[in-house]
Amino acid sequence: MSGDLHEATRGGALVPIPREDPVDDPRLGDVDEWGRSERMRALARRLYGPVYRNWFRAEWEGLEKIPTTGGALLVANHSAPLPSDAPVIMHGIEEELGRPVYGMAEHLFRAIPVVGTLWSRVGGVPADPDNAYRLLREQQQLALVFPEGTKGTGKTYDQRYQLRRFGRGGFVEIAMRAGVPIVPIAVVGGEESMPALFNMPGVARALGLPYLPVTANHLVLGPLLGTVVYFPSKFKLRVLDPVRFDVEPDQERYSKSRVMEAAEDIRVQLQDNLYDMLRSRKSVWFG
Amino acid sequence: MGKRVLVTGIGSFWGGRVAEALEKRSDVDVIIGLGTDEPRVELKRTEFVRADSSYSILSRIVQATKVDTVVHTFLVVDSTRTSGRQLHETNVIGTMNLLAAAGAPGSSVRHIVVKSSALVYGSSYKDPAWFSETTPRVAPVKTRVERSLLEVEGYLRDFAVDSPQVAVTLMRFANVVGTDIVTPLSKALELPAVPAIFGFDPSLQLLEEDDVVRSIDFVVANEVAGVFNVAGDRRLPWSEVAALCGKSLFPLPPLFTGAAIAPLGRLGLVDLPPETLSLLRYGRGVDNRRLKAAGFVYRYTSAGAVENFAKGMRLRSSLGTRPEPYKYERDVESFFSHSPAVRRPT
Numbered sequence: 001m002s003g004d005l006h007e008a009t010r011g012g013a014l015v016p017i018p019r020e021d022p023v024d025d026p027r028l029g030d031v032d033e034w035g036r037s038e039r040m041r042a043l044a045r046r047l048y049g050p051v052y053r054n055w056f057r058a059e060w061e062g063l064e065k066i067p068t069t070g071g072a073l074l075v076a077n078h079s080a081p082l083p084s085d086a087p088v089i090m091h092g093i094e095e096e097l098g099r100p101v102y103g104m105a106e107h108l109f110r111a112i113p114v115v116g117t118l119w120s121r122v123g124g125v126p127a128d129p130d131n132a133y134r135l136l137r138e139q140q141q142l143a144l145v146f147p148e149g150t151k152g153t154g155k156t157y158d159q160r161y162q163l164r165r166f167g168r169g170g171f172v173e174i175a176m177r178a179g180v181p182i183v184p185i186a187v188v189g190g191e192e193s194m195p196a197l198f199n200m201p202g203v204a205r206a207l208g209l210p211y212l213p214v215t216a217n218h219l220v221l222g223p224l225l226g227t228v229v230y231f232p233s234k235f236k237l238r239v240l241d242p243v244r245f246d247v248e249p250d251q252e253r254y255s256k257s258r259v260m261e262a263a264e265d266i267r268v269q270l271q272d273n274l275y276d277m278l279r280s281r282k283s284v285w286f287g
Numbered sequence: 288m289g290k291r292v293l294v295t296g297i298g299s300f301w302g303g304r305v306a307e308a309l310e311k312r313s314d315v316d317v318i319i320g321l322g323t324d325e326p327r328v329e330l331k332r333t334e335f336v337r338a339d340s341s342y343s344i345l346s347r348i349v350q351a352t353k354v355d356t357v358v359h360t361f362l363v364v365d366s367t368r369t370s371g372r373q374l375h376e377t378n379v380i381g382t383m384n385l386l387a388a389a390g391a392p393g394s395s396v397r398h399i400v401v402k403s404s405a406l407v408y409g410s411s412y413k414d415p416a417w418f419s420e421t422t423p424r425v426a427p428v429k430t431r432v433e434r435s436l437l438e439v440e441g442y443l444r445d446f447a448v449d450s451p452q453v454a455v456t457l458m459r460f461a462n463v464v465g466t467d468i469v470t471p472l473s474k475a476l477e478l479p480a481v482p483a484i485f486g487f488d489p490s491l492q493l494l495e496e497d498d499v500v501r502s503i504d505f506v507v508a509n510e511v512a513g514v515f516n517v518a519g520d521r522r523l524p525w526s527e528v529a530a531l532c533g534k535s536l537f538p539l540p541p542l543f544t545g546a547a548i549a550p551l552g553r554l555g556l557v558d559l560p561p562e563t564l565s566l567l568r569y570g571r572g573v574d575n576r577r578l579k580a581a582g583f584v585y586r587y588t589s590a591g592a593v594e595n596f597a598k599g600m601r602l603r604s605s606l607g608t609r610p611e612p613y614k615y616e617r618d619v620e621s622f623f624s625h626s627p628a629v630r631r632p633t
Contacts, residue, residue, distance in 0.1 A: 023587065023588055024588070024591050025590050026591060026594045028530050028531060029523070029526075029530075031490065031523065033416060033417075033572065107413045110569060111412040112486075113485060113487060116486070117487060117488045126414075126415075128416070130416070130419075131416050131417075
C-alpha cells in the first residue's frame with residue numbers, strides 16, 4: 001500500500017469483469033467534448049464562404065503540405081485586433097481537406113456571453129497545454145495556434161508583419177510531447193484587414209481586455225461597424241514544410257534550449273516567408 | 288474471513304444505497320451504518336448506530352467493532368441543504384474525527400473510502416476541458432462547500448502520508464442525476480422551464496446514481512486505492528440536457544446572475560447555489576479513465592444518465608407523487624436482526 005494518494009494501486013484478488021454490451025449514449029445534438037458542433041460549423045462555413053471567396057479572396061500555396069490524416073499543430077502569424085486570420089485558415093482547410101481544425105485561443109473568450117459559446121461551437125478551444133495534448137496526441141486532430149498570442153493582434157499598423165516573440169516556445173514542447181509535426185503557415189493580408197492606429201491601454205485595463213485599439217475601420221465605418229467589419233484586403237496563405245522533431249513523445253520535459261531553438265527557427269522561417277510574399281505583392285487589395 | 292465495513296451517513300441517500308449494495312456481497316461479514324438519521328432504504332443485516340453530525344463516538348465504535356474498511360459517504364456536497372456552520376461541522380470536523388479514529392494506534396482499519404466531489408476542481412473560464420486527478424484547480428475557492436471539501440481532501444492527503452498501513456481511496460464524483468436523488472441540478476431540471484444563463488451553454492458531465500453506488504462497491508470489494516474521478520463518459524451542453532428532459536430553457540441575465548435570482552430563491556422557486564451557477568456558466572469535465580483502467584465499467588454515459596433521470600421524472604409526473612419512502616422502525620428491525628424466532632441463512 002502506498003502513502004502517496006496519487007499512486008493508484010489495487011490489492012486483493014480481482015474478479016474477472018464480465019463483458020458488457022456497449023453503453024447506450026442517447027445524444028440529441030452533435031456537440032463534441034470541445035464544444036464544437038459539425039452542424040454549426042457547416043452553417044458557419046456556408047455563411048462565411050462568400051467572405052472567404054469574395055471579400056478576402058483567399059489564395060493558398062502548398063496546401064498539400066498539411067497532413068490529411070493524423071495530428072498536426074498548425075502555427076501562423078497573427079494580426080488584426082479582431083483576428084481575421086483564424087477564420088480564414090480554419091475555413092480554408094476544412095473546405096479543402098474536409099477535416100476539422102480546432103482553433104486555440106485566449107481563455108478569455110469563454111467568459112464572453114454568446115461570443116464564447118458561438119466560438120466554441122465553430123471549433124474554438126481555449127489554448128491550454130492539456131487541451132492541445134489531448135487534441136493532438138489522443139485524438140490526432142489538427143489544432144491551430146498563434147504563438148504570438150495577443151502580442152501579435154495587439155500591435156499597431158506601423159509594426160505590421162513584424163513577428164513578435166513566440167512566447168516561451170510552449171507550442172514546440174506540446175508538439176514534441178504529442179509526437180506531431182508543426183506546420184507553419186505564413187499569412188499575408190490580415191494586417192490590412194483591420195489596421196490598428198493606436199492603443200488605449202488604460203481603457204483596456206479598466207475593461208479587463210488584453211488591448212483596445214482605435215482602428216482605421218473605426219474611422220471609416222464608425223465605432224460599432226468598424227469593430228466587426230474588415231477591409232477587403234487580399235489574403236494569401238503559404239504553407240511551409242512541416243517541421244518534425246526527432247524526440248520521443250510523452251516525455252516529462254524537453255530540453256529548454258532545444259525547444260527555444262526550434263521555436264526561433266520556425267519564427268525566422270515564417271518571417272522570411274512573409275518578407276518574400278510581401279516583396280512579390282503588388283497591391284494590398286488585389287495581391 | 289470477510290470484511291467488516293463501517294458506512295457513515297447511513298441515513299443519507301448514498302450511505303443507505305451503499306450499505307444495501309454491500310449487503311449483497313458474501314465476502315462482507317459485518318456492516319455497521321453510522322448516521323444522524325435513520326436509514327431510508329430497507330437494510331437487512333446492517334446495524335444502525337445513531338451519531339451526532341461530527342461523529343464524536345466514532346473512535347469508540349471503531350475500537351469496539353474492529354472494522355477494517357470505512358466508507359465515508361457523509362460529506363455534504365449540496366450546500367442548499369445545510370447552513371455553513373453545519374456544513375463545516377459535518378464535512379471537516381466529521382472527517383477529522385473519522386481519520387483520528389482510523390489512524391489511532393492499534394486501529395483495525397486498513398482501507399478508507401471517501402466520497403468527495405468534482406466540486407474540488409471548481410469551474411471557471413480558465414479551466415482545461417478535462418481535469419485529470421492530478422490537474423490543479425484553477426478557479427479561486429469562493430464557496431463554502433468547495434472550501435470544506437478541499438480541507439477534507441487536505442486532511443486525507445496528510446492521513447495517507449502519516450498512515451501508510453491504511454489504503455486510502457478518494458473518489459471525486461461528477462454531478463449526479465438519477466431516478467431518486469435530489470440535487471440542485473435535478474431541482475432545476477424539474478422546473479417547468481430550466482434556468483440557463485443567457486449566452487452560455489456549458490458542457491456538463493453527469494453520472495447516474497447507480498454508477499455512484501456501483502463504483503463505491505467496486506473500490507471496496509477490490510480494495511482499489513488512489514484518487515479517482517467518477518463521471519459518465521462524454522460531456523453534453525446544458526441545452527441538450529434540458530432537451531433530453533423535454534424542457535425549454537429560461538434565460539437568466541449573464542450579469543449579476545446571483546442578484547437576479549435571489550428573489551426567486553426567496554420565493555422558493557429556484558434554488559441555485561453559487562457553485563451551480565458557475566457550473567451553468569463554464570461547465571466542467573473530469574477525466575474518468577483512471578477508474579476505468581482499474582477495471583470499473585460504467586453503465587451510463589452522461590447522456591444516458593440524463594435520459595434515465597428524465598424517465599424517472601416522467602413517471603413521477605404521471606403518478607403525481609414520489610413513492611412512499613421506507614420508514615425505519617427500530618423494534619421491527621431489531622426483531623428481524625436478533626429474534627431467535629427468525630430463521631437466518633447460516
